[in-house]
Amino acid sequence: MKYGRQILAAAAAAVLTMTLAPAAIPQDAAPDTPETVMATFRVKPGQIDAFVKMMPDYWAALRERDMVMPTPHVLLRGEENGKPIVVEILSWRAHGIPDNVPPDIQAYWDKMNAMVEGRDGHKGIEFPEMTIVPVKDSPAK
Numbered sequence: 001m002k003y004g005r006q007i008l009a010a011a012a013a014a015v016l017t018m019t020l021a022p023a024a025i026p027q028d029a030a031p032d033t034p035e036t037v038m039a040t041f042r043v044k045p046g047q048i049d050a051f052v053k054m055m056p057d058y059w060a061a062l063r064e065r066d067m068v069m070p071t072p073h074v075l076l077r078g079e080e081n082g083k084p085i086v087v088e089i090l091s092w093r094a095h096g097i098p099d100n101v102p103p104d105i106q107a108y109w110d111k112m113n114a115m116v117e118g119r120d121g122h123k124g125i126e127f128p129e130m131t132i133v134p135v136k137d138s139p140a141k
Contacts, residue, residue: 032094034069040126041086047115048084052077058108065105067097072132083119
C-alpha cells in the first residue's frame with residue numbers, strides 16, 4: 001500500500017510546505033518497526049556549504065531524542081547535472097516517528113526545505129523507503 005507523507009512544513013510561509021513522494025510501506029510492517037529511507041536533497045547551489053555544515057547537528061538532535069537507529073547512517077555529497085545533491089541513508093526507529101516530530105526537529109526540516117529546490121521533475125527532497133539488502137562477500141580468487 002502506498003502512503004503519502006507530509007514530512008516538511010514551512011515555518012513561516014505556506015509556499016515552503018512540501019509533500020514528500022509516496023513511499024512503499026510493507027503491508028505487514030508494524031508502525032513500531034524501523035524504517036530505512038534514502039533522503040535525497042537537491043540543494044540550491046548557494047546553500048550547499050551551510051546545508052552540509054548543519055547535518056551533523058541535525059543527526060545529533062535525532063540521536064539525542066532516540067528517533068533513529070545508529071546505523072545505517074551515510075551522508076553523501078555530489079552533483080546531479082552540475083548542481084549539488086546530498087543523499088542521506090538512515091533508519092527511523094519506527095515508521096510513525098517522522099509523522100510526529102518535536103518542534104526542534106521540525107525547525108531543522110524547515111531550514112532544509114528553504115535550502116533545496118525542485119529539479120528535473122523531482123521535488124527538492126524525496127524520502128523513499130528502502131530495504132537493506134545483505135550482500136555476502138564474494139569468495140577470494
